[in-house]
Amino acid sequence: MLNRLPSDISALLEARTPGHSLPAGLYTREDVFEADIDVFFHKHWICIGLDCDVPEPGDATVVDIGKTSLILLRDDEGEIRVLHNVCRHRGSRLLDPGTTIVSKLVCPYHTWTYELTGELSHAPHMGKDFDKECHSLKAVNFKSIGGLIYACLSDNPPEDIARLEETMLERLAPYDIRNAKVAHQTDVIENGNWKLTMENNRECYHCSANHPELCVSFVDLDFGFDPETLSPEDLEQAREHFRLYEERTKGWEADGYPSAAVEQLLDCATNFRSQRLIIAGAGESQTHDATAASSKLLGHMTRKDLGDVHLWGMNGWNHFMGDHAVVAIVIPLSAGRTLVRTKWLVHKDAVEGKDYDLDKLTDVWIATTDQDADLVARSHAGVLDPAYRPGPYSKFSEIGLDKFATWYVDRMRAHGY
Template identity: 75%
Template sequence: MLNRLPSSISALLDSRTEGHSLPAGLYTRDDVFAADLDVFFHRHWIQVGLECDVPEPGDAVTLEIGSASLILLRDDDGEIRVIRNSCRHRGARLLDEGRSIVSKLVCPYHQWTYELSGELIHAPHMGMDFDKSCRSLKPVHFKSIGGLIYVCLSDDPPADVAMLEAVMEARLAPYDIRQAKVAFQFDVVEKGNWKLTIENNRECYHCSANHPELCVSFIDLDFGFDPASLSPEDREEAERHQALYDARTREWEADGYPSAAIEQLAGNTTNFRTQRLIIAGAGESQTPDATAASARLLGTMTRKDAGDTHLWGHNSWNHFMGDHAVVITIVPLAADRTLVRTKWLVHQDAVEGVDYDLDKLTSVWLATTDQDSALVERSHAGIADPAYEPGPYSTFTEGQLDNFVTWYIERLRAHGY
């Protein structure tokens, strides 16, 4: 007798067992992928870039999100804008994907010309009575939160992004990411579903066996453990570590660095979590020896031991340290393909070879990204196997995965699936 699989997305959602990974079809099916793009990448706030991606007037970056194309630019007045990359004549793309320097936005097809504000200023051969004022380029809802650019492609963006904005403007202020610069960017296309990329990021169950470089600065106790499996000595160590966290958090906050964990996860529309984490070893930065990679600290930072302010959303994760920041965003390309874009930020006046060594700056997350890419590919291949059936999450180390997929199902349901 054939195994009858749920035919609709709603039936797939119904078949999920609480505390378990998702049914295979929610990772592998093309109709689910289309729904994911529509709901999570068009109707929710997503992190797409940085103010410092476009440091000067005329700088522009084109971003592709499914069939949608956006232009992030800095206009002639130095203001950030995000606009649709579609000419108001017959829809042709204005700019190719990647970086550009422009004085005007000129459509290559029929030379309709726009100011960097999006205003149409030239439409040849359209007649004297043609009204250019109603043909400006379409703007996109966006927010710069501490220098991180979030967009929502919906006409009705979720209002609860206000919590993210309020929390992170204060936390990111000392790093002054708006005035940082991108020292390096690395793109990789993972051979797996975007949700597997996010799930992999939200647990460190796999870290000790797969990320030797990252574990120099990460503390495994931060990511959960089974108390019953610990020896009396390890249990005492865990208790000491928690006491240290409590003390360090009080110290950081007394010095003006907000640090306590803040979460807006399942039960909300906009998904994020932030906390200042202790850095292991030398305690300064996510580098091969956990010491600072850059002698020139970010923004107004005066200390190298202020931990790692981590921030994640449903398409991003970020680490802000005294000397540099690592900003990672993802964009789904297909049900089994996900773009992972990593940027390393340093102070805008830091000089490579003088203030920082590029290899020391980037090597930990380059290695970690490659390792994670292989793990996501391995996971997706296994889920696509007919033998796959959803397995239970560890309540000790994978609670945030259960939280994420619960939120994922809630949001699909909220949009009619």
């Protein structure tokens, strides 16, 4: 296959029709995938994990992004570090994928040894004039925002993450995610492009037909509807729902819990949206009966009626509830394969079988993620079909998708495509 030039990708970007999905090549071509990794996963802030992934000094986990491998760890002083998983000798990987516990970072090739801060402490047979200080591991720019670890591989990370930080530090403070515990994690590989994964998550047009478990606690009206297609009874129900939203939001904020929608979706580098959503039914948690899965609430929480603080990011989505949180991180593997890594968080002292039931904690989002994986695979197969033409987004239910596609094109152009 001939290597395509950035100008060739530019033609695809120019072909995008506002209000419509992207041209097929932007989902399917490997050269576009490589450009996506370079632009979005190297030069923008991405969520790579959590403080509580590495709760104790010496805890480490490896996160691979394209050809780049990162080590997220906690050093001997209890500080979080993000380091490149590349020995400064001849480039060997230091740690294998997955989680581990280390006292030092020792290269398995020639035993160059690094402190958990990244400083080179031992390099045998390199001579007396060898300067160890010049060969520390390369550190990565990162921020812990309320316990979520955002990294940027660029030396000039976007400054507009400040609004995300300001918004979420306040919203996440009562949940104390930094000191939570990962009760469960799943890795699901979706057979589709990462942008299809993100588009699928940013609309609930498909929810009522595909997510019966989630719809017990999730209100699909929150993501838009066409008022002209509703019966008078359903329209009145929708209006009542949004009257309730206004009332709840005012009440939550009066009690000191920021709740109103905050969006940074266009004309920006750091793409996010957050809002405190009403939980349907029993109103406590995203479980199969909408009641709390854990009797021990997260962090400093004392209430189960504070809804779901949702956070969309560029490469994931999050739901923070009184009793537990769900954090999903999206990592592209190829043009047609995407890893969705989902973590369920509980209070650090919560005990399985006593304070929470693992099946109740996880069953809704395990089912939802599997259902979404099937939908994304269907979408990707359709985009590969020669008959595919970009279709119109719903102006009621898919506004977020149009904004995401617009933002994607704008950011690609900003980086020279």
